[in-house]
Amino acid sequence: MTSQPQDSTLSKWLIHVEVRLKLRSSARYETIKNAVYAHVTSYETLYIPSTLEGWKDVPELADAVERIIVCESACPKSSLPVQEMAIQVHVYQPTDGDAFEEYGNNGGQQGEEDETMAATMCELPNQQYEGLWDSLIYADNVKMKLLDYIQATLILSDANIDYNLVSWNRVVLLHGPPGTGKTSLCRALAQKIAIRFSHRYSNARLLEINSHSLFSKWFSESGKLVQKLFSGITDLIEEEDGFVVVLIDEVESLTAARAGAMAGTEPSDGLRVVNALLTQLDKLKHRKNVLIMATSNLVQAIDSAFVDRADIIQFVDLPSREAIYDILRSCLCEMTSKGVVAGTDVPSLAQVRLYGLLDEPSIEDESPQDRSNSTGKRLLSLATSCQLQGMSGRALRKLPVLALARYIGVGNVVLSHTAPSHPSGLLQGAPVEVWLNGLERAVREQIEEKGKVNQEHK
C-alpha cells in the first residue's frame, strides 16, 4: 500500500471532518464550519478515523455541536500531521428519526381509492441512520470504494460533463447472501452522500421502493404503478438543489419476471413492470440529482438489461473472520458501555495481531492485561467458528440476545434503573467470561439448528 496521496502530484490527503449539530441548534452552518476548521487546524496531528474531544472548550461549538469526527480516508496511516491534510468540514443536523412518510403510487398524495403503499420516504441526514455507517464492517474497504465511486459520479455530474462523451447511469447494484448488510449499506451511503454534499444540495431524501408491494395488491396494474411512482420521483428532482436517493430493495422480484414472461411461464404483467422500470431508469439517467441503489440476494434472477444499466455491481460477501471479530467486539463494547457486560477491555484486532495472541500458549490469566488478552483469544476463536459456519452479519448481531436469553439468564444481569436498590447503585453486568461462554453456546446452537434445516432440505 502506498503512503502517498492517491495522485502523487497532489501533496495532501483529503480528510473529511463531519460535524453533527444538536437537534435543536439554530447555529449558522457557515459560522460553525469556520470555527471547526480553525479548531481542527490548531492540532499538530490528527488520528484517522477519530472522534475529537477538545472542541468543548470553544463556547460557540459547545453550545451547538454534538459530535465532531475525523472520517476514515484513503490515507493508510492511522495519524497524519495536519499540514499534510486538505481538510473539508461538513456541518449537518440530522432530522427526526420518526419522520418517515408513506409514499403512495399516486406520487405521495393521499386519499385516492387505489392507494397502495409503494414506497417510504425520509429526509436525510436522518437521526435513525446515525452510526449506521460505522456499525457496518467489511473487508477490502468496500464502504470507502463505494462512497468514492458515488462521489466521483456526483462530481462529474456537477461539472456538467458532456454525457455523450463520459456516461454513466446512476445505478448501483449490491448483491450477495441474505443478511450481509446490503440494505443497511445503501441507507448508510445515502446518509453519507447527504452529509458530504450538503454544501451543494440544500435537501436530500431517501425513497425506498418496496418491490413486493409494487407486485402484490394490484398485480395487473403494476406497470402503471411503476410509472406513477417514477413520475413522482421526477417531480421531486425538478427541484435542482434537492438530491434524491432511490433504494429498490430485492430488485430481482421486480425484474425476474421478464425472463419468465418471455419463456411463457409468467403472466405478461411481469413483463410490463420490468419494461416500465427500465424505461423510467433511462429517463432518469440524464438527471444530476438522483441516484438509484438496488439490492438483491439473487443476482442470477435479475433481468440482464437491469444489470447492464448498473455502473457499479458490488458483491457483498459474508463477513471474514476479522470482520466477525470486529462485529462481535462492537457488540461487547456497546454492552460494556451500557453496563450489561461487566467491563474488561476487549482488544482491537490490531492489538490482537500486535500481541500475536493466537500463537501464545494458553496461560493462567491474572492481570488486567492478561484478562484482556484472554478475552481477545476467545473472541478470535469464536470468530473462526462463526466464519466456518458462514454466519451473516445479521445472525452475528442477534447472538448476544440468544446468549442472554438462553445461557446467561436474564436474572443474572441487573440494571440499576430496574433494580435501583442494588447496593452499588451501578449497573451490574455479567462478567465478560460469562458472556463469552454464553456466546460460544449460542453459536453451537446456531450450528445445530442450521444442521437440522439442511437435513430437512435433503
Ligand SMILES: Nc1ncnc2c1ncn2[C@@H]1O[C@H](COP(=O)(O)OP(=O)(O)OP(=O)(O)O)[C@@H](O)[C@H]1O
Ligand atoms: N458486515 C456487517 N457488519 C455489521 N453489521 C452487519 C453486517 N452485515 C449485516 N449486518 C447487520 O445485519 C442486519 C441486517 O442487514 P440488512 O438487512 O441490511 O442485510 P441485507 O443484506 O439487506 O439482507 P437481505 O438480503 O436479507 O434483505 C443489520 O442490522 C446490520 O447491522
